[in-house]
Amino acid sequence: MNNIMMTKTKKVKKVPKPTSVTLCMIVKNESHIIKECLESMIPYIDRYDITDTGSTDGTPELIKEFMDEYGVPGEVYLSDWKGFGDSAKNIGSRTEALNNAKEKADYAWMIDADDFMTGNFEYPSEMKEDAYSIRLGREDFVWWRNQIFRLESNWHYVGILHEYAACEKENPIVGRMGGEYKVTARTLGARNVGISTQEKYKRDAEELEDALYNENSPNYDPNNSRYVFYLAQSYFDSQQYEKSLESYGKRAEMGGWEEEVYYSLYRVAMITAVLDKPWEEIQQAFLDAYDSRPIRAEPLYQIARLYRQVHNKPRLGYIFAKMAMEIQYPQQDILFISDEVYKYQLLDEIGATAWAAGKPHVGYAACKRLIEENLVPDNERERISNNLKQYEQLLSQMHSEQAQNHVAQRMAEKTAQEKEKKKNKEKRKNRTKGSTKTSSPKNRKKRKNK
Template identity: 40%
Template sequence: MSTSDQVSAPPRFVSRAVPGLCLNMIVRDEAHVVCEALASVAGYIDYWVIVDTGSTDDTIAVIETFFRERGIAGEIHQRPWVDFGVNRSEALKLCNGKCVYAWVIDADDLLVGEFSLSSLTKDAYLLRYGSDFSYWRQQIFRVAADWKYEGVLHEYPRSAKADLSEGRIEGAYHVESRRLGSRSREPDKYRRDAQTLEAALQTDPDNTRYVFYLAQSYRDAGDQSHALAAYTRRTLMGGWDEEVFYSLLQCARCLEALSAPWEQALAAYLRCWQFRPSRAEPLYWLAKHYREQAEYELGALFARRAAVIVLPEQDRLFIATDVYTWRVKDELSICEYFVGRVAESFELYTQLLACADLPEAERERVLLNRSFATPHMQAVASVYPEAIVARLTARRAVASGATDAITLTITTCRRFNLFTQSVNSFLNCCLDLERIGRWICVDDGSNDADRAQMQALYPFFEFIDKDRAQKGHARSMNLILQQVKTPYWLHLEDDWLLFAPERYIGQMLAVLDDDPAIGQVLFNRNYAERLSCQNINGGAVKFTARERLRYRLHEHHEQGTNAYDAHINQLIAGQRSNAWWPHYSLRPSLLRMSAIATVGAYRSESTNFELDFANRYTAAGYRSAFLDAINALHIGRLTWQRGDATLTNAADLNDEPQLE
């Protein structure tokens, strides 16, 4: 092959290509990985210039085939390897006359997400690299600005133009630098990099970038002592403040790794934060240290200060994004719990669970940690909310609620104590109660004294009293169906205690709006009754299109089917499943009345009227969804306690047959 081969193109494929945007790369032995990088950016470019610096595999053929199949013209050149600065500069110069902008990437880079490049006007553009750990790099260059790269390693671009303009490419994307290229396969890569940089510093001892990446190379090679020395050297050289900050931070990290006296590491972290107080990372590491040492007040002190520092959007070097989005709150919530600020801890955990940036692998741990605060939250939620009751009572006195979209109902049966706990907890924890226009309680057999107390405690309720001829849960539910005239129906039972304050109605309405097949949204995921039900597996995680609110869609399989067997077989030790139960449950939820009306009435003659209704609901094509947490506890007799004669439920109290 000649030193310069041009690949002509057949008719182009449809893409989002930007006229005049050329892909620019240097490659060597990248056949195993380069197609993934090319595929992620091919839709944006209309030309490519790639330089091969001595491949011994099929890299050149792989690249040519890739672009030929997609109809994108370009050229590949072969040049001997010198160093990164020389070879990248050479590759950029080959773009002259071929394009307006050159987009430089590595063979193992991967564009994740999408952005728009339709209005490029500046001399250079930075792209976001990484997600949890992010940084910005100049990668798109106006060719006419006469760019070249400097540096034997960790090269950087420089333009001959005096009045250089620069911008950022924003959007829901990042570039992954995957460290999968041929150079990353070398087992002693970082040690060799350190040697290269040490040699370069012999002739250019004041090169701050060389010193910084020398420290980085020693650290990545596991040589903390030499890394500490190089980072310290870099902090004394001045220059770019972000690089100095990161060097100060790594000095502290190295001291910890070397098991230096804690006073030295502490001083290093504080010196780092003092240098750049807009960055939270040093405070995060301090909070983590004190939490691990069970010094929780100190941990809370540093975490609380870190928590008010916002993500430094304008910084560009090595930002630990996850520290700002969730890690600091995680540390603070643990410390707050152990110093006795339990409600604050619970609220922080609730915020974490609502955070889209919380990794899936961390979610169950966070949910479990939150559960430790539940006894405290139960006690708080059970208190009679006098001010809320007064507000709702006054509201009922001036408005009929006929035009409101939501009716709340609750059934009760001779369980006054459970009823008051349930209502109190809902009033205390549902933070958007004003969206409810009508409150109805169907009372099945309470004595006169209990009824009088219920009416006195909750005067905003309409109480429907049943006689003995109307007894039974199914009949209560049918009475409710006759009463509810609103588009949405929020139904409670008298033995569920809500403990997590949240804007439940807004969230549930968002889920119902997300999918017309969803007719019900339950407060607890996977039909859970207790905190121990966290180990119930199943349900597809979804996010609403508009609010990006997380929820679960119930996963149902008929018992005896291959799908059910496959679901059960994938459970790991300790997990349970509710996949056998259909969509729909009487457990606390918000329902779409048009779906319920389609299914029809509850059949009191059925031995399990709930299951009968659920089967008909499922057969009609409706689905049930869950808020993806456990927010309420079943405080009556639990499903698995039916055989315990010492425990009674509403059916026992009403002398009705049990659901089977």
């Protein structure tokens, strides 16, 4: 008998969906990270259509082998690198990947090789929109980006860097995939291997500079506000702060998308603080950012934090923290939201400044909520627990003093009442004596003789 080995397909619980979805990617030399991404996405897809742009590390074979283990059908398409988005010369690699996926499924979920899905993602009961945006996150902020595309709506990507999806339809309808999940953008892909973060973004800045300022560049587009914004971002991430400050200021002056204008002003304020400019200039920059988009609490939080940490003026910090606490989480916004500000940092700021502001009950309530609702990271829990204990001790002492004062006040009131009663008694007694003297027989006789 032949010795035949049977390969057992790995099982994974699939998330129900109302339509077919293929995993769409562009990859190159992602063998060090691709399995983690694929495994996190398998519950949400029916197949894969991945375009490889020149791997030399066996990435295509690794993808096929891994997907076969889970019984997921699909194909890896081999191609050359054509840039991220479309250019004057040719379509970009992301657009090519979408085209490769056409007629293979109803929707394509575009994702990067170093992205990683966590949480409990659920599809809606029906899917009819032209695209859906997905929540992405890195470190302490999140943003939303169109990632799931109806293939028959003919989407394509635009831009040499930080490309975005555009649709041939005049007014495409875009939904948002809500729920308790997050796609973490880990910046661990091939573009980040063997190079420092600072050097990577310095190269990005050079490419964007070429598109904005080199008239001979095939990508020359001097009025592209998105390029200006991401040039400022690249300068910031490569620690070229003076250049970043100038570019963010330029982007804010260009107007257009309100969220991008706001974030440019917010980064102007952050850089002004990093460069240790005069406090009046820093505070005004944060106020300008807040004024441009008053539904965002981050600028007011930064003013509160700096008043407490840098200027040792916690009472003023408390005022700005309280103002910021009145702002609800900006559900409608999609660009770079500092989740931790809304989740716990503002409450923490209240807890740290309410003592000095003479509002111990407010500080106690803030610290208590942070601990009881488990809102804080583990490395902050001990500090906030200690703050809570100090508030408890202070309030206990205040209640004890109030009780003592209440007793003393009651005793004083009682003493005063007794004195008043005694005084009134004396008055009544004197009036009685006077009345008796007037009515004596001797006095009546005198009145009669008259």
